[in-house]
Amino acid sequence: MTVRVTNIQHFSLDDGPGIRTTVFLKGCNLTCPWCCNPENISFEIENYIHNSQKESFGYDISLEELEKEILKDEVFYVENNGGVTFSGGEPLLQIRELKPLLKSLRSKNINICFETSLSASSDLLKIAIEYINEIFIDMKILDKKEAKNVLNLDLDLYYDNLELINNSNIDHGNITFRIPLNNEYTLKEDNIKEILKCIEKYADFNVEIFKTHNLAESKCKSLNQEFAIFSPVDDEALNEVLEKIQELNSNARIISL
Template sequence: MTVRITNIQRFSLQDGSGIRTTVFLKGCDLTCPWCCNPENLNFEIEDYNHNNKNESFGYDISLEELEKEILKDEIYYGDAKGGVTFSGGEPLLQIESLKPLLKNLKDKNINICFETSLSVSNNLLKIAIPFIDELFIDIKLLDKKEAKEVLNLDMDAYYKNLELINNSKIKNENITFRIPLNKEYTLKEENIKLILKLIEKYPNFKVEIFKTHNLAKSKYESLNKEFNSFSEINDDFVNEIYKKIKKINSNVRVISL
C-alpha cells in the first residue's frame, strides 16, 4: 500500500513536542487564500519546470519505505517525546491508507501527531483518533457562510469533529488550536469574537498564533496558480491578539511558520 506525499522534513521543532519528522501528505479540500503549501492542495502529482529542469510536486511511497524513513530519526526523539507529525494538505484524507503504518509506529512507541483543519468526515477522524498522541487543529474563519464561501469548509462538520476529539482519549493538554493571522480574513473583528468564544469553550487546549506570509509566491508561480498577497502585520497588532487570548487561556504563544 502507498500514500502520496510531497516531502519529509526532518528535525522540525514547531510541529509537536521534541524533535519531529514531519511528513507532508498531498491533497486538501480547502481553498484557503493564504495557503503556504499550494503544492499539497491537489492530490494529483503536478509537473513543473524549475531552472529549465522538469520536476514534480508529489510522489507515491510505500508504507514500508515511509516507516524506514521515519525510523531513521528515532534516535533523536528521545525523552522529549519527539516523534512523527503528519501534515499536508489535509493528512486525514489519506487515513485509511495510513492506518497500517500508524499501527506499526504505535507498536514501536513512536509519538504520533496530526495537523488538521478538520475538513473531513467524522468516520475518517474516528479511524485516526486511536493512534493520535498530539493534535494541531486549525481555527480560520468561523462564520458558517464565510467559511464555506472562502475556504470550502463545512462548519457543522468541523464542530462535530471537534466534539468527537474533545470526548476522545486524546489528552486535552496535547491538543493545540493554531490560528493564522491576516488582516484580510481572520483578523476581522467579528471573526476574532468567534475565535475567542471557541477558545473559551475548550480551556484546556493550547493555543498558537502566527502571521501568514508571502513566501510561497514562487510555488504558486511554478503551479500557474493565482497568488494572493497579504498585508504585513506588525508585532504590536499580534501582541494585541495575544493579550486577548491570554485573558481566557494562559497557555498561548506566538510562533513563526
Template sequence: MAVRITNIQHFSLDDGPRIRTTVFLKGCNLACPWCCNPENISFEIENYVHDNQEESFGYDISLDDLEKEILKDEVFYTENNGGVTFSGGEPLLQIRELKPLLKSLRSKNINICFETSLSVPSDLLEIAIEYIDEIFIDMKILDKEEAKNVLNLDVDSYYKNLEIINSSEIDKNRITFRIPLNNEYTLKDDNVKNILKCIEKYSDFNVEIFKTHNLAESKYESLNQDFTNFSAVDDNELNEIFEKIKELNSDVKIISL
C-alpha cells in the same frame, strides 16, 4: 499499500514537541488563500519546470518505505521524546491508507502527531483518534457563509469534529489550536469574536497564533496559480489578540511558521 506525499522533513522543530520527522501528505479539500503549501492542495501529481529541468510536486510511497524513512530518526524519538508528525495538505484524508503504518509506529512507542483542519468526515477522524498523541487543529474562519465561500470549510462539520476530539482520551495538554492571522480574513472583528468564543469553550486546549506570510509566492508561480499578497499584520494587532486570548486561556503563545 501506498500514500501520496510531497516531502519528508527530517529534524523538524516546529511540528510538535522536540525533534520530529514531518511527512507532508498531498491533497486537501480546503483552498485557503494564504496557504503556504499550495503544492499540497491538489491530490494530483503536478509537474513544473525549475532551472530548465522538469520536476514534480508529489509522489507515491509505500508504507514500508515510508516507515523506513521515518525510522532513520528513531534515535531522536527514543532519546529526546520526539516523534513523527503527519501534515499536509490534509493528512486525515489518507487515514485509511495510513492506518497500518500508524499501528506499526504505535507498537514501537513512537509519538504520533497530526496537523489538521478538521475539514474531514467524522468517520475518518474516528479512525485517527486511536493513534493520536499530539494534534494541531487549524482555526481560521468560523462564519458559516464566509468559511464556505473562502475556504470551502463546513463549519458545522468542524465543530462536530471538535466535540469528538474533546470527548476523546487525547490529553488536553496535547491539543493545540493554531490560528493564522491576517487582516483580510481572520482578523475581521466578527471572526475574532467567533474565535474567542470557541477558545473559551475549549479552554483546556493550547493556543498558538502566528502571522500569515507571503513566502510561498514562488510555489504559486511554479504551479501557474494566482498569488494573493497579504498585508502585514502589525505587532500591536498581534499583541492585542494575544492579550484577548490570554484572558480566556493562559496557554497561548506567539509562534513563527
C-alpha cells in the same frame, strides 16, 4: 499500499514536541487564500519546470518505505520525546491508507502527531483518534457563510469534529489550536469574537497564533496559480489578540511559521 506525499522533512522543530519527522501528505479539500503549501492542495502529481529541468510536486511511497524513513530518526525521538508528524495538505484524507503504518508506529511507541483543518468526515477522524498522541487544529474563519465561500470549509462538520476530539482519550494538554492571522480575513473583528468564543469553550487546549506570510508566492508561480498578497500584520495587532486570548486561556503564545 502507498500514500502520496510531497516531502519528508527530518529534524523538524515546529511540528510538535521534540525533534520530529514531518510527512507532508498531498491533497486538501480547502481553498485557503494564504496557503503556505499550495503544492499540497491537489491530489494529483504536478509537474513544473525549474532551472530548465522538469520536476514534480508529489510522489507515491509504500508504507514500508515511509516507515523506514520515519525510523531513521528514532534515536532522536527517544532522547527528547519527539516523533512523527503528519501534515499536508489534509492528512486525514489518506487516513485509511495510513492506518497500518500508524498501528505499527504505535507498537514501537513512536509519538504520533497530526496537523489538521478538520475538513474531513468524522469517520476518518475517528480512525486517526485511535493512534494520535498530539494534534494541531487549524482555526481560521468561523463565520459559517464566509468559511464556506472562502475556505470551502463546512463549519458544522468542523465543530462536530472538535467535539469528537474533546471527548476522546487524547490528553487535552496535547491538543493545540493554530490560528493564522491576516488583516483580510481572520483578524476581522467579528471573526476574532467567534475565535474567542471557541477558545473559551475549549479553554484547556493550547493556542498558538502566527502571522500569515507571502512565502508561497514562488510555488504558486511554478504551479501557474494565482497568489493573494496579504498586507503585513503589525505586532501591536498580534499582541492585542494574544492578550484577549490569554484572558481566557493562559496556554497561548505567538509563534513564527
